[in-house]
Amino acid sequence: MGTYLIRRIAQIVPTLLFVSILIFGLQQLLPGDPAKVLAGEEQDPAVIAHLRETMHLDEPFPIRYLYWLRGVLHGDLGESLRMQQPVRALIADKLPVTIELACIAIVIALAIGIPAGVISAVRRGTGWDYGANVVALWGLSTPNFWLGIMLILLFSVTLGWLPASGYVSPREDWRANLAAMIMPAFVLGNAIAAVLMRHTRSAMLQVLSSDYVRTARAKGVKERDVVLKHALRNALIPIITLGALEFGTLLSGAVLTEQVFTIPGFGKLIVDAVFNRDYAVVQGVVLFTATAYILLNLIADVAYAIVNPRIRVH
């Protein structure tokens, strides 16, 4: 087990190095001169020259990469030139917001998707089934930003129940936090609920027609228990995997929703940074995300290895 772990960790180092080159290189392919964007309206040549120097823009690509890498290895992701804040602090500020948003969204998605999937499988071919399908199709095909604006118009402007946009930290006021998060989380969760509903439905249909369910029914088990205890449990396995996968997409999918609801999260941070050519922020955020994915994968692999000894040998 020990050697397996060491081997897996050793593999991470070249992977991360490759990823860092990729991030840095792709960024250079972006058209536009970051110094000119950051120089603002006046485009003062002295300011542009100063910015170029600060960002090492006049140095060749490999040198710039090494400058950056040296900082990263010292735990310094650089500083946002636009906001004059360390990238590390920005990430620490924004990440919890997006994680909270994604968590609420996934809860909403599960709460809607799984019951809807179960109902439409059990009541297959009835109005319930068609109704759930129509709702799912609607959820899948509605653009996030449009739904967001419609919800704002309904719940904030017309009814006045929820704040139209913005963010309050849960430490400040958890009720206000929830009020601010519920609409964006619903918008995000809605699309995933549709996916989950479709998958739950087909998994349930498959399980419901299997032999052990027939046996359970033949034993005289109540239909409610057949569905919830026997069928759903087995059908849930692929759904949980799917939910976990969707959670990853949620973190990146939050980009548009955060823009509409002005949630100061990870998505908004990276979009603003790209448009303002705030290189240090883009690099830092992407590197952080990539590292997080790689580490999560490592944890999953190790977990598999613990569960299944055959993996350790190969």
Next chain:
Amino acid sequence: MDQRIRCFLTAVACLLAAGASAQTLRIGLAEDPDVLDPTLARSFVGRIVFASLCDKLFDIDDKLNIVPQLASGYEWSADNKALTIKLRQGVTFHDGEKMDAAAVKYSLERHKTMAGSNRRGELAPLASVDVVDPATVRLNLSAPFSPLLAQLADRAGMIVSPKAAEAAGDKFGAKPVCAGPFRFVERVAQDRIVLERYANYWDKDAVHFDRVVFLPIPDPTVRLANLRSGQLDFVERLAASDVPQVKSDARFKLTKITEIGYQGITINVGKSDLAQKNPLGRDPRVREALELALDRDGIVQVAMDGEADPGNQWVAPSNAFYAKSSPIPRRNVERAKALLKEAGVANPSFTLMTATTGDAQRIAQVVQAMAREAGFDVKIQSTEFATSLDMADKGQFEAYVLAWSGRADPDGNIFSFDACKQPLNYAGYCKPEVDDLLKRSRTTLDLAERRKLYADIAAIVLKDRPIVYLYHRHWLWAYTGKLDGVQAIPDGLVRVKGARFK
């Protein structure tokens, strides 16, 4: 009965709401400001925050006159090369330090010398600053410079606390200390900027709010929704298409101000080889034909829902420096066709680059349709803003829809655009006689003479057309009907001082 109860409850609710929020003004901004250091700042939206945070030596009024703010008076020397400024007495910075001549000298020198300063160009002719006495400074110039007062009425005239600036160095923007009506409390990047009333402000009777909170909300629909749902008291840069909605709602007020900037089409007439390869860049007759093909009223109606003043110069027709001798040309498609025939290109083709913002794209489409009637074949190239800026600077364009937010002095709207080799001269325009006139307009302080010089410049530049000016947008502000005393100053900056809830 039911009706009466409802009326009563509404009244109580209103009173409660008013009581709870009477002291705080919440303003929705169209963008998140950049760094809040007057020396380094570069965005328009940042200037809105500065208007409450940092007082300047001078300010402008609704007629664009220069009025004293931290200054109490000024005097030019006989040769116009020295400006003596008397300072207001008893003014302190937010950290309690005295605002005196030494602080002014420190701030102006900081603007001039700090690495990365965006003010250096604005104060270029400023050679040195003398402290005459604690309440008087003298600014010595290398040459007479008429736009100086206007520069000192903007960020270049903001005075910061020397003690705080020395201590913070280049991190001053994280916690700016100035002498404005409100002091800095906190900033959460991309979320909010909070200011609170400065108790020892020199003009404290004009300040009626305890707190000002700026919330950047980029989407105009969401910004307005926040106003309508009561989360905001004020939104700047309302979308033109939302004006009827706000007007029809008795709960809100609307203020319209004609901007000091402009929207126009910059034409590559000499920035790169492309200029000579295209009839539009090569031949002034083709550019004249393009302008004659355009109906500015139509463009304003379609692209801006009527929320702009048509114009043909770098200042609006209502501006004191507008050259009346060069009025807006009327649309004349026949004359445009004749000019194209004369130039030997009946169907000239060019690419019109636009940023991806809504109004720039609409302008391009209207221009395309109007120009087609005269025989032009216009190809629209939508380009993300940062990329378009770089392409413009490298001369990789034929025509470019580009706006300018404007400066109080006309010099700020034309010098950098039309003088040879200036940073904003994307057209690549360079004519010694225009250069000479522009330089002369900078050295004379006489208003009538400056007007005459600008009329002479207009006569040449508007024929050469490095920029075809189209219109001057309206700054559109929507705010709660409870708010009174909102000053409409053409620079489009929201001044909280003087405003109050009824």
